[in-house]
Amino acid sequence: MKKKKSSAPPGPRPKKRRRHRRGPGILISLLCLVLICAAILAAVTVFFKVKRVTVSGESRYSSEEVLEAAGIAEGENLFFLNKVAITNRIFRDRPYLDTVSIRRKFPDTVEIVLQDCVPSAVVSFENRYWLVDKKGKILEEISQEQTAGYCLVTGLELEDPQVGEYLDFSQQEQGKALSIILNTAENSGILKEIMGIDMTKLFEIRLQYTERFVVELGTVEELEKKISFLNQVVERLGSTDTGVIDLTDPQTARFRPQ
Incomplete structure (x- = not known):
């Protein structure tokens, strides 16, 4: 006799996933957002x-x-x-x-x-005089008679100086050296004592310190130390001494009386 094939009872049918239709809720939310932004913009404007x-x-x-x-x-x-x-x-x-x-x-x-700005010096160039602050900003052009009382800087080569602009140097090293001198001298409290700065040669910079001393600075290397030496020399000299203070060697200072 042939055996009848047994068949397993049918399992549950898989449920079909229902597709959720996006209703008008999102559109309403976007519309509300637009209206809120418009209201804020209108309030700001009005x-x-x-x-x-x-x-x-x-x-x-x-x-x-x-x-x-x-x-x-x-x-x-x-x-x-x-x-x-x-x-x-x-x-x-x-x-x-x-x-x-x-x-x-x-x-x-x-x-x-x-x-x-605080005026720091006057830069002389091609018979014109430019009043500048310690950052090199040109504050105004002044006459030669008006330079009295300011530190007069000579020997610089400038490119088309204009009031309200910063000094533009033909030799950028001159600009860096001048900035170091003005800032260091101001921080050391001696800028008002410097009557002139000759920067014709960057390796032979000379200062006129009050009316009594010519300071041979050399370069701006170790300038803070050089200014410290300068103060020590001036303190040791008499009130009537005049001459040259040599600071070209950052390790020492020498005085040559005149």
Whole structure:
């Protein structure tokens, strides 16, 4: 007899996954987001307008002169103010300024904070005289008579000096050396005693120190140590001594009376 094939009972049918249809919820959410952004933009545009501009800080310029250079119009939007453009306009028209900070004060005020440059020396070039700060920024062109009381720098080669710009040197090493001298002398408290700097030769820099001494500096190598030697020599000399102080050797100082 033939055996009947036994068949296993059929298992449960796999459930079909239902496809979830995206309803209008996402569109509504996007629409709400757009409306919220539009409302915020409208509020910023309508409510945050400039009504007052203040000027603070130490400066030779009056508030009116600074506001004229800034060019901020009443009613401009506080958020959309171009602070970089405003700062550049002020620097261009008011060269004595060292720092300019533009601050927004909500809901309707702009504050301009200023700090002036401090004149450090006068650079002589081609019979013209340029008043500069210790960073080499040209503050103004002055006459020869106005150079009295400033350290007069000679022997430099410049490229098209312009008020409000920084000194551009034909020999970049001259610029580096001048910066080192002005900054180190100021930090050491002797810049006001230096009447002149001759930088015709970078390896034979000479200073006129008060009316009594010519200082043979040589190079700016180890300048802080050289200035320390200079102070020691001056302290040991009498009030009427004059002569040459040789600082070309960073390890010692020599005095030659005249």
